[in-house]
Structures are given as structure tokens and as C-alpha cells.
Amino acid sequence: MEIKGIGVSPGIAIGKxxxxxxxxxxxxxxxxxxDTEIAVEIERFDNAVILAITxxxxxxxxxxxxxxxxxILETHIELIxxxxxxxxxxxxxxxxxxxxxxAIIEVTQNMVELFRNMxxxxxxARAADMEDIGNRILxxxxxxxxxxxxxxxxxxxxIAEDLSPSDTITMDLNCISGFATHAGSTxxxxxxxxxxxxxxxxxxxxxxxxxxxxxxxxxIDGISGQVYVNPxxxxxxxxxxxxxxxILQTGKLKQxxxxxxVTTDGTAIILSANISGAADMDNVFHHGGQGVxxxxxxxxxxxxxxxxxxxxxxxxxxxxALKAKGKPVIVRTxxxxxxxxxxxxxxxxxxxxxxxxxxxxxxxxxxxxFITQLKAILRAxxxxxxxxxxxxxxGVLELRQAKCILEKAKKQLLEDNFPFNTGIELGIMIEIxxxxxxxxxxxxxxxxxxxxxxxxxxxxxxxxxxxEKIAHLYDPFNPGVLRLIRNVIEQANRHQIHVGMCxxxxxxxxxxxxxxxxxxxxFSMSATSIHNIKxxxxxxxxxxxxxxxxxxxxxxxxxxIKTYLQQFIK
Numbered sequence: 001m002e003i004k005g006i007g008v009s010p011g012i013a014i015g016k017x018x019x020x021x022x023x024x025x026x027x028x029x030x031x032x033x034x035d036t037e038i039a040v041e042i043e044r045f046d047n048a049v050i051l052a053i054t055x056x057x058x059x060x061x062x063x064x065x066x067x068x069x070x071x072i073l074e075t076h077i078e079l080i081x082x083x084x085x086x087x088x089x090x091x092x093x094x095x096x097x098x099x100x101x102x103a104i105i106e107v108t109q110n111m112v113e114l115f116r117n118m119x120x121x122x123x124x125a126r127a128a129d130m131e132d133i134g135n136r137i138l139x140x141x142x143x144x145x146x147x148x149x150x151x152x153x154x155x156x157x158x159i160a161e162d163l164s165p166s167d168t169i170t171m172d173l174n175c176i177s178g179f180a181t182h183a184g185s186t187x188x189x190x191x192x193x194x195x196x197x198x199x200x201x202x203x204x205x206x207x208x209x210x211x212x213x214x215x216x217x218x219x220i221d222g223i224s225g226q227v228y229v230n231p232x233x234x235x236x237x238x239x240x241x242x243x244x245x246x247i248l249q250t251g252k253l254k255q256x257x258x259x260x261x262v263t264t265d266g267t268a269i270i271l272s273a274n275i276s277g278a279a280d281m282d283n284v285f286h287h288g289g290q291g292v293x294x295x296x297x298x299x300x301x302x303x304x305x306x307x308x309x310x311x312x313x314x315x316x317x318x319x320x321a322l323k324a325k326g327k328p329v330i331v332r333t334x335x336x337x338x339x340x341x342x343x344x345x346x347x348x349x350x351x352x353x354x355x356x357x358x359x360x361x362x363x364x365x366x367x368x369x370f371i372t373q374l375k376a377i378l379r380a381x382x383x384x385x386x387x388x389x390x391x392x393x394x395g396v397l398e399l400r401q402a403k404c405i406l407e408k409a410k411k412q413l414l415e416d417n418f419p420f421n422t423g424i425e426l427g428i429m430i431e432i433x434x435x436x437x438x439x440x441x442x443x444x445x446x447x448x449x450x451x452x453x454x455x456x457x458x459x460x461x462x463x464x465x466x467x468e469k470i471a472h473l474y475d476p477f478n479p480g481v482l483r484l485i486r487n488v489i490e491q492a493n494r495h496q497i498h499v500g501m502c503x504x505x506x507x508x509x510x511x512x513x514x515x516x517x518x519x520x521x522x523f524s525m526s527a528t529s530i531h532n533i534k535x536x537x538x539x540x541x542x543x544x545x546x547x548x549x550x551x552x553x554x555x556x557x558x559x560x561i562k563t564y565l566q567q568f569i570k
Contacts (some may be wrong), residue, residue: 001230002226002228003180003205003226003227003229004208004227005209005211005225005227006203006204006225007183007201007202007221007224007226008191008194008202008225009178009191009199009222010195010200010222010246011223011237011241011243011250012200012219012221012222013157013199014155014218014219014236014239014240014243015155015177015178015217015218015222016153016157016216016217016218016471017213017216017229018153018156018158018214019159021160021162021210025101025108025138025142027102027105028099029100031097031099032093032097032098032099032194033097038094039494041093041099042090042093042149044100045086045090045103045104045141046472047095047140047410048100048104048137048138048141049080049081049086052080052137052140053081055136055140056077056080057077058137059073059169060073060074061565062278066168067209069169071279071283072129072279073169074171075129075279076129076132076136078279078562079129079130080136080137084304084305085107089103089107091109092185094105100139101138101142104134104138105134105138108130108133108134108138108189111127111134111302112127112131113132114130114302115125120454122274123296124183124185127340128162128184128356132164133195138470145314149480150448152171152172152175153175154175154176157176157177157178157179158176158178158179158180159179159209159210160179160181160216161181161183162182162183162184162203163181169287169569173199177200178195178199178200178202179199179201180202180203181201181202181203181205181209182204182205182206182207182210183203183204183287184204185204186202191203194222195452195528197298198206198250199272200220200221201222201468202220202222202226202227211519216229217229217230218269218406219231219236221239221242222529223242223246232304235430239448244464252536253532253534254531256288256535257287258288259534261290261506261533261537261538262538263516263537263541263545264538264539264541265409266542267516267521267542268521269516269521269535270290270291270500270521270522271288271523271525271530271533271534272290272292272294272522272523272524272525273289273290273524273525273527274292274293274295274296274502274524274525275292275294275320276295276321277294277316277319277320278323279349281323282323283477283528287530288530288531288534291327291385292320292328292329292330292524293330293450293500293501293502293506293523293525294332294389294524295320295329295331297316297331297335298335298336299318301334301342302342305343306344307344307372310375310379311376313372313373313377314376314380315381316376317331317377317379318379320380321381321384321385322383322384324385325384326384326386327385328385328386329386330388330389330450330500330502331377331386331387331388332390333363333370333373333374333377333390334362334369334370336359337353337356337358337359337361337362345362347362352398354458358392358395360390360402363397363402363405364398365407367405370402370405373400374405374406375418378410378413378420378421379420379426382420385423386421386424387425387448388406388424388425388426388427389427389429390402390427390453391428392429392431392432393430394434395434395435395441395442396438396441397427398443399445399446403426404543406426410422410481415497425448425452426441426446426447427446427447427448427449427497427531428447428450429450429451429452429502430442430451430452430488431452431453431503432455433484436456438488439492440494443491443497444495447491447498448498449488449492449497449498449500450499450500451499451500451503452483453476453485453501453502453505455503456481456484456485456503457474457476457481457503457505458474460481460484461480474491474553475558476505476508476511477558477562478558479555479557479562482514482553483553485501485515485518486518486549486553489515489519489520490518490519497523499519499520499521500520500523501515501520501522502524506523506525507525507526507532509533509535509536509569510566511565512537512540513544513548514545514548514552514565517542517545517546517547517549517550518538536569548565548568552565
């Protein structure tokens with residue numbers, strides 16, 4: 001039997017299945033009787049939080065942990081200690097008389113639901129972190145078992161519904177060759193850890209993966225996303241050859257970390273990473289990143305009941321600026337709305353939120369929210385090379401209005417004697433077709449463009465990526481999307497402003513030569529994709545890349561375009 005999933009960590013693993021089925025903590029429904037019981041339950045919760053943090057601190061002391069592991073654990077410590085979680089749990093215990101067990105389950109489920117309903121794949125993947133910290137607190141409340149306590153035979157292939165970040169960090173991986181899961185995505189922390197440790201992994205396999213039995217012979221192909229159950233001799237032979245070739249290639253790629261991303265004819269290319277906080281910076285440098293092309297700020301606004309203060313935001317941006325060690329960090333202003341609903345924002349329900357009241361549209365309408373964030377970023381700019389980027393800009397009038405508010409923020413800081421970088425760069429994300437078409441107009445108003453291919457593709461093709469019936473129509477190699485991208489790059493270069501790309505396409509090896517041929521010189525992606533993209537760059541001649549671009553722009557459908565690019569790479 002063959003099962004198709006998403007390959008999130010390349011490599012070939014051959015072994016025997018070990019199926020993990022977690023026990024889920026159940027809501028008891030038991031209500032508290034008096035104030036004494038309420039006080040006891042609050043104390044139980046507080047103690048569980050302390051024990052959870054202490055446990056993670058102990059795990060962090062393991063010298064075998066990679067930088068990625070430690071960064072994730074530090075994020076979990078911050079999340080577990082978040083006062084907002086305590087406030088929400090305490091409210092349920094005191095106001096609704098729920099016991100601590102039921103309260104943390106409800107709070108966790110609400111957080112998980114918030115993230116899972118988002119369109120952004122990275123933000124969706126954070127649902128696993130929310131679930132993870134909830135389960136860790138529960139473990140210390142009622143003793144929930146985790147896979148970390150299990151012992152495995154050599155060459156074990158883990159099969160599971162999903163694996164939390166804690167699972168993949170704390171379980172004994174010495175005998176584990178790879179894993180396959182029902183759920184998951186390319187940006188989940190378990191996928192990041194699998195890549196960091198070189199464990200082949202396939203996620204998003206669907207319910208059929210759970211039909212596998214303990215002891216079944218399994219081969220995981222993390223390159224193609226295939227899982228082979230009890231394969232025949234010929235299949236085993238072919239995949240062993242593929243594994244040998246992959247190991248040789250991987251060894252070569254790891255040697256590229258400190259090699260400059262320069263084409264064969266001497267053109268220097270900037271390779272940056274997309275992050276959500278200071279803890280991600282170690283991973284950026286570990287993979288040879290030269291800075292941050294997209295700093296998502298939404299996490300700071302989530303899991304709260306009120307807006308973060310200017311000082312709270314300032315500290316958040318300051319820590320990232322310091323961790324960046326002088327490298328550029330492009331900070332995207334808040335991109336809330338659409339798929340990212342936050343209760344205290346009081347956003348109205350909309351029939352089509354992706355075309356509605358979101359991102360810069362909210363900021364221009366709610367100047368108090370926007371100016372607070374801008375002032376916090378400006379104050380943090382003295383600690384590093386921060387840049388400001390505005391999302392969802394559709395035209396020049398919105399941009400000019402935003403620039404006026406930015407000037408107000410600067411004026412207020414000057415009046416209050418707060419230092420900031422007066423020459424801080426301002427840029428916009430190009431993710432709406434109208435912005436891509438009028439790039440020549442917008443280029444006169446900003447210091448840089450960053451092409452957000454995820455939304456640009458979605459809006460250009462009128463395809464909701466989350467709709468399974470039409471998701472196959474979502475294709476960044478569609479000629480219409482490529483023409484918009486090329487126009488944006490050409491206009492930016494013509495007006496002598498920086499232009500980068502921070503969407504998924506930037507980390508797609510199939511697109512590298514094509515984008516170079518269009519004139520793109522700044523790529524921002526998941527940190528773990530940098531080696532592959534750099535490998536393509538250092539083997540590319542710009543004149544050849546331009547010929548590839550011209551050939552592609554003469555093709556009339558995405559299938560032919562991808563076939564041509566695949567043949568060229570080979």
C-alpha cells in the first residue's frame with residue numbers, strides 16, 4: 001500500500017512501524033461548590049504552570065539539543081507563563097466554577113481553534129504549539145502520558161495522528177528513523193525539528209495512515225511525500241538507491257552555510273528568513289540566513305484579551321533587533337482580519353473576510369492601534385536595522401495615508417524625547433493585483449517592495465486555497481501570476497528600490513532560476529529552505545537565467561512551465 005502525504009523533511013527512512021495513539025484528557029463537567037474549592041483549583045493551576053516551566057527548563061539543559069529545539073522550548077516557556085492564559089483560566093474557575101482541568105482544556109481548545117482557522121500556513125502550524133503547552137500543563141494537573149516516556153526498537157518509524165513539538169524534542173530519537181502523521185504542515189515545529197535532526201518525515205497523510213499496524217514494514221520518502229506500507233523487494237531496492245544519492249547530496253548542501261549566495265557570473269543575492277519572534281533568529285543564522293525578510297507581528301496580539309501596550313510591543317521588537325546582530329529585519333505591521341480573527345478587536349462577521357476589513361484597512365481606520373505599533377517599532381529601531389513593511393496595500397492613496405500616520409508617530413516620539421532611526425526604511429507587500437499592476441506608481445513612494453506570492457496568487461486566480469474543490473487551481477506558476485511578479489520586479493529595479501519576495505515561492509527550488517532571470521535579488525523563506533535555494537543560485541549564470549525567463553514567459557500554461565523548469569534543473 002502507498003499513502004501520499006506532504007514531504008516536510010527530506011530523506012528515505014526504512015524500518016518498522018510504531019503506532020502512537022495519545023490519550024486525550026476529557027472534560028469532567030464537575031463544578032466547584034464554594035470559594036474554598038475555587039482557591040484550591042487556582043493554586044493547582046498555578047503549581048502546574050510552575051512545574052511545566054521547570055520541566056522545560058530541565059529539558060533545555062540537555063547538551064544534545066539543537067538550536068532549533070532550544071528556540072522552540074524558550075517559546076513554550078513564554079507561552080506557558082503568558083498572563084493572558086492565567087487570566088482566562090482563572091476567569092473560568094471563578095466566574096463559571098469550572099475545575100482547573102476543565103478550564104485549561106477549554107482555554108487550550110479556544111486557542112487551537114483560533115490558529116487552525118487561519119489561512120496562513122505558518123500561523124496554522126502554531127495551533128500545535130498551543131495544544132502542546134495545554135497538554136503539558138494538564139500533564140502536571142492530572143498526569144497525561146506522553147511519547148517521551150516510550151522506548152523504541154532500532155529503525156522505528158513513528159506513525160501518529162500528529163506529533164507535538166514536545167514529542168519530537170523529548171522522545172528518544174536514537175532509534176527513530178522517521179515519522180509519518182495524519183495531520184501537520186511544512187511549517188509545524190515538529191517538521192522543523194525533523195529537518196534539523198535529519199529525520200525523514202511525511203505529514204498530512206490523512207486518516208488512512210492510522211490503518212497501519214505496529215510492526216508493519218514502512219518506507220518513508222520525505223522527498224516525494226510517499227509512505228510505503230509492506231513494500232515489495234523491487235520498491236525497497238529502488239528506494240535504497242535513492243537514499244544513497246540523497247545522503248551524498250545532503251552532505252554537499254550543508255557545506256554551503258558560510259558560502260556567499262553569488263551566481264557564477266558574480267551577482268550577489270540576499271537570502272533571508274521569515275520569522276515570528278526573537279527565538280527564531282538562532283535558526284536563521286544556523287542555516288546561513290542574512291537577515292529577516294518578513295517578521296510577522298500577529299503572535300504578539302494573539303492569546304490576549306486586550307491590546308498589547310506600546311512598551312510591551314517595544315520590548316518584543318527590541319529583542320528581535322538585538323538577536324539579529326545588526327542584520328536587517330523587515331517588520332510587517334499587524335495583518336489581522338480575514339483568517340486571523342482576534343476577539344478583542346471586535347471585528348464584524350463578514351461573508352468574504354479575505355476581501356474585507358483587514359490588515360492595513362483596519363490600521364487606517366483604527367489609527368490608535370496603528371500608531372501605537374509604529375511608535376514601538378520606531379523606538380526599537382535604535383537597537384538594530386529594523387524596517388517597516390505595510391501589508392495589503394491596494395493603491396497609492398492608502399499608502400500615502402499610512403505614511404502620514406507614520407509621520408505622526410515620529411512627531412510624537414520626538415516630542416516625548418524617545419530616540420529612533422529617523423531614516424528608517426518603509427516598504428510595502430505586493431500581494432494585491434492592483435498593487436502589482438501599479439508598481440510603477442507605488443515605487444515612487446517607498447524604499448522597497450516585498451512580493452507576497454501566497455495572497456497575490458490567491459487574489460489573481462480567485463482561488464481560496466482552503467477550499468479543497470478548487471485548491472488545485474492555486475498555482476504560482478500560472479502565466480498571469482508570473483506576469484504580475486515580473487512587472488513588480490522590473491518596476492522596482494527601474495525606480496532603483498529594493499525588491500524581495502517573502503511568499504512560499506521564494507523557497508521553491510523550481511522557481512529560483514526563473515526569479516533570478518526576472519531580476520529578483522532578495523529571497524526570504526523558511527530558514528530550512530536556504531541551503532537548497534543557495535545551491536541553485538551558486539550554480540546559475542544570470543545570462544542563462546534570463547534566457548530561461550524569456551522561454552517561460554512564452555509558455556501559455558503552468559503545467560508546461562513547471563515541466564520545462566524541472567527539465568532545466570535536471
